[in-house]
Amino acid sequence: MTGMKQGAGENPFADDGDEADVEETPGGEAASEPTDEGSESGQSMQIPYKFRRDGVQDGRNRVPLFLQPETKTAERETLRDLEDHFDDDVSLTDLREALVMVGLEHREEVEAQLEKWGYGMTFE
Numbered sequence: 001m002t003g004m005k006q007g008a009g010e011n012p013f014a015d016d017g018d019e020a021d022v023e024e025t026p027g028g029e030a031a032s033e034p035t036d037e038g039s040e041s042g043q044s045m046q047i048p049y050k051f052r053r054d055g056v057q058d059g060r061n062r063v064p065l066f067l068q069p070e071t072k073t074a075e076r077e078t079l080r081d082l083e084d085h086f087d088d089d090v091s092l093t094d095l096r097e098a099l100v101m102v103g104l105e106h107r108e109e110v111e112a113q114l115e116k117w118g119y120g121m122t123f124e
Contacts, residue, residue, distance in 0.1 A: 056093040065096065075099075 042101050053059065067075065075095070082090045114120070 050094070056091045060097070062091070 049059075075092075077092055079092060079095050082095065
């Protein structure tokens with residue numbers, strides 16, 4: 001299964017005439033290599049996650065998420081801003097995972113937020 005929804009039109013990532021084998025890597029990224037060894041570009045095709053899945057839950061584990069009211073408000077505003085930016089619907093699930101991934105890349109800022117919440121405080 002390619003992850004493209006039926007009736008979605010032509011596959012914008014398909015090569016003209018060249019078939020590609022797509023394999024998912026442990027990080028959830030598509031690793032695909034052209035089956036034609038003599039392809040002109042010599043580059044592998046990467047199909048974005050949004051287009052190769054059947055639904056937003058594909059390839060994800062369910063985790064509980066509890067947010068403070070001000071965080072939920074900021075999340076809702078960010079979702080609206082991103083939908084305006086992309087001129088497209090943005091899945092709340094995709095937004096939340098993107099926020100987690102960016103947070104993991106900026107651990108110092110996450111540490112600073114946790115300190116604001118009281119982590120690292122001692123009362124000796």
